[in-house]
Amino acid sequence: MKVHNFSAGPCVLPSSVLRQAADAVLNFDDLNLSLIEISHRSKNFVKVMEEAQQLVRDLMDVPESYSILFLQGGASLEFIMVPYNLLREGGTAAYLDTGTWAKSAVKEARRLGNVNVVASSADKNYSYIPKGFEIPEDVDYFHTTSNNTIFGTQMKEFPRFSGIKVCDMSSDIMSRRINVADFDLIYAGAQKNIGPAGATLVIVKNEILGKNGRDIPAYLNYQTHIDKESMFNTPPVFSIYVSMLTMRWLKESGGVDFIEQVNKQKAELIYNEIDRNPLFTGTAAIEDRSTMNACFLPTESVNTEEFDRMWKEAGISGITGHRSAGGYRASMYNALEPESVKVLVDVMRDYEKLKG
Amino acid sequence: MKVHNFSAGPCVLPSSVLRQAADAVLNFDDLNLSLIEISHRSKNFVKVMEEAQQLVRDLMDVPESYSILFLQGGASLEFIMVPYNLLREGGTAAYLDTGTWAKSAVKEARRLGNVNVVASSADKNYSYIPKGFEIPEDVDYFHTTSNNTIFGTQMKEFPRFSGIKVCDMSSDIMSRRINVADFDLIYAGAQKNIGPAGATLVIVKNEILGKNGRDIPAYLNYQTHIDKESMFNTPPVFSIYVSMLTMRWLKESGGVDFIEQVNKQKAELIYNEIDRNPLFTGTAAIEDRSTMNACFLPTESVNTEEFDRMWKEAGISGITGHRSAGGYRASMYNALEPESVKVLVDVMRDYEKLKG
Numbered sequence: 001m002k003v004h005n006f007s008a009g010p011c012v013l014p015s016s017v018l019r020q021a022a023d024a025v026l027n028f029d030d031l032n033l034s035l036i037e038i039s040h041r042s043k044n045f046v047k048v049m050e051e052a053q054q055l056v057r058d059l060m061d062v063p064e065s066y067s068i069l070f071l072q073g074g075a076s077l078e079f080i081m082v083p084y085n086l087l088r089e090g091g092t093a094a095y096l097d098t099g100t101w102a103k104s105a106v107k108e109a110r111r112l113g114n115v116n117v118v119a120s121s122a123d124k125n126y127s128y129i130p131k132g133f134e135i136p137e138d139v140d141y142f143h144t145t146s147n148n149t150i151f152g153t154q155m156k157e158f159p160r161f162s163g164i165k166v167c168d169m170s171s172d173i174m175s176r177r178i179n180v181a182d183f184d185l186i187y188a189g190a191q192k193n194i195g196p197a198g199a200t201l202v203i204v205k206n207e208i209l210g211k212n213g214r215d216i217p218a219y220l221n222y223q224t225h226i227d228k229e230s231m232f233n234t235p236p237v238f239s240i241y242v243s244m245l246t247m248r249w250l251k252e253s254g255g256v257d258f259i260e261q262v263n264k265q266k267a268e269l270i271y272n273e274i275d276r277n278p279l280f281t282g283t284a285a286i287e288d289r290s291t292m293n294a295c296f297l298p299t300e301s302v303n304t305e306e307f308d309r310m311w312k313e314a315g316i317s318g319i320t321g322h323r324s325a326g327g328y329r330a331s332m333y334n335a336l337e338p339e340s341v342k343v344l345v346d347v348m349r350d351y352e353k354l355k356g
Numbered sequence: 357m358k359v360h361n362f363s364a365g366p367c368v369l370p371s372s373v374l375r376q377a378a379d380a381v382l383n384f385d386d387l388n389l390s391l392i393e394i395s396h397r398s399k400n401f402v403k404v405m406e407e408a409q410q411l412v413r414d415l416m417d418v419p420e421s422y423s424i425l426f427l428q429g430g431a432s433l434e435f436i437m438v439p440y441n442l443l444r445e446g447g448t449a450a451y452l453d454t455g456t457w458a459k460s461a462v463k464e465a466r467r468l469g470n471v472n473v474v475a476s477s478a479d480k481n482y483s484y485i486p487k488g489f490e491i492p493e494d495v496d497y498f499h500t501t502s503n504n505t506i507f508g509t510q511m512k513e514f515p516r517f518s519g520i521k522v523c524d525m526s527s528d529i530m531s532r533r534i535n536v537a538d539f540d541l542i543y544a545g546a547q548k549n550i551g552p553a554g555a556t557l558v559i560v561k562n563e564i565l566g567k568n569g570r571d572i573p574a575y576l577n578y579q580t581h582i583d584k585e586s587m588f589n590t591p592p593v594f595s596i597y598v599s600m601l602t603m604r605w606l607k608e609s610g611g612v613d614f615i616e617q618v619n620k621q622k623a624e625l626i627y628n629e630i631d632r633n634p635l636f637t638g639t640a641a642i643e644d645r646s647t648m649n650a651c652f653l654p655t656e657s658v659n660t661e662e663f664d665r666m667w668k669e670a671g672i673s674g675i676t677g678h679r680s681a682g683g684y685r686a687s688m689y690n691a692l693e694p695e696s697v698k699v700l701v702d703v704m705r706d707y708e709k710l711k712g
Contacts, residue, residue: 001388002388003387003388003389005389005393005394007393007394007395008395009395009590010392010393010394010395010396010590010593011393012393013390013392013393018381018382018390018392018393019382021381021392022378022379022381022382023378025374025377025378025381026374026375026378031359032357032358032359033359033361033673034369034374036366036369036374036377036552036553036598037361037363037366037367037368037369037374037552038361038363038366039363039364039365039366039674040366040553072428072429072430072433072554072592073428073429073433073575073589074428074589074590075589076574076575076588076589077428077429077575079573079574079575080573080574080575080576104574107574108573108574111571111573189589189590191590196392196393196593196594197392197396197590197591197592197593197594198428198554198555198592198593198594198595215467217435217436217464217467218432218435218436218460218463218464219429219432219433219435219436220436232432233429233430233431233432233545234365234366234430234545234547234553235553236428236553236554236592236595237366237552237553237554238552238553238554238594238595239554239592239594239595242392317389318395
């Protein structure tokens, strides 16, 4: 039976990618060796790394003045790498607080300097994206989180700011067209739209580095990794390979512009049902709804045991909401087929009829 | 044709492990989902993490007072995590300089305090392990590297020291019996004896943490990961799973004591040939020779093109020496079968006959 995998991450990957990944674990490039037992400095793996970097450049139209890195430690390590590389001693950074991850990023930056939280939606359990706030022009950088997995909100526009702009795009990178040149540093854990857990994508404008006067630990210094072409130390070989395959799949499927349309359709399908069906309520402000994570609550009329049994019987997996938000969360990353959203919508309708 | 994989890391893994890993990429635990598309918080993956930790505990006899973590960033990130967690502001750490990686560890520690390099074998291109040096008792900790992959040396004994002892065991962990209780912090990149690249094993005595008075970034703080049972953020799922399988294989094969005997036999086989065959010379001091990495140079009589062609024809892969050492390096990690060493020894003998 087909499983409809709505997991919030690690999450669904294209089945063709999984088949190729399994093959490479057994025999890579006809070497009679596994992908995971060859040297990362072998020409076979160097080719993988180069193709992965080139695919990021092509898919996202990354200008030549930016470097592309595959690191380790996830967004959580980036939270401290960003201030280490960009915050001056005694300097101030501006952060927009739109959820759990944004808050964690603020906490780490505070260890190295001052943080000005320019706006926060904590007052309404992060159910909206703050707007109309001021960003002081003299801060070292301005940090945003483009999509908030836990609360199902997404920034549709990014505030104007003339200084350095940093964005954590972990949960919506490559799901929609963004103009890379509008940012100076973009980072994203791979485990949503890029590939499996274990790699972190970093896209950084070279000229912003080396200017904050800090002595930066080697691994935490973006320049270290740029100088070594993302091979400063043994990279997460398997995660990078599968990310490369997933990006190849995305490119062959039609690229970011194509998938953005598919993602919009999937999101429309589920949000239309949430708004129509009297048994469920969406939690995020309508204009800030994420195309990646649709969060909704059952009304009092719902017997959640009954409803849960129904979606499980339909082969749906992973729609239980995060403990900070409750209810349900349907995560619809790039590789989730529209068919799966239809199945969920059908279950919601069938449940409404049952309660009828 | 069977490939004899002497790669220095990432390196050979048991073929049964590779088959199970490939299966799990297609369908894990009969979930009809891939291992790499399920939540790291699912009960199926939590079980993997727990079994991996228990296997480390069983295989290495880790006392209950130590925590076992699987992190990211490799030994290179540990180089800064160690001083962050153990070095006081203005404090001094003692390091033994036995090679390239030890030197990198010193460099990172110097960013956070004083380092006393108690001894170094840099004078003879790291071809031996320094002995008979003094370790001041008032340092915050003493750091060693148990095996030096690049130069083929290995510490057979660890100096007596009453303070905190830290050891980078990246390239010989689980290859021989060590008494964990003789150390306070052990770390190792997974990609030699433990599994594939992308995970770092840390074994840490709980009571040594939280005592140096520093504000430690969350990801770099061992306590963060202990508190979250190694699930502070999304862990490198695939690398941990394959490490778990590899440790299962090791346990089923007879454990560390058994593999230590096999490793000794493999090492004897190659070193006997290096010493016997007039065409080759070992580079490491005999008493410090590594059982993991045997480094040797061709004498002037060797036509390396001829010799290289011969071992390649025999299916041997990965014995070119590191650029800092030159010559050849046969890496013989746990999963390398004795048969492969015999094939290499035969090629060395055949080449001697040819030159006859």
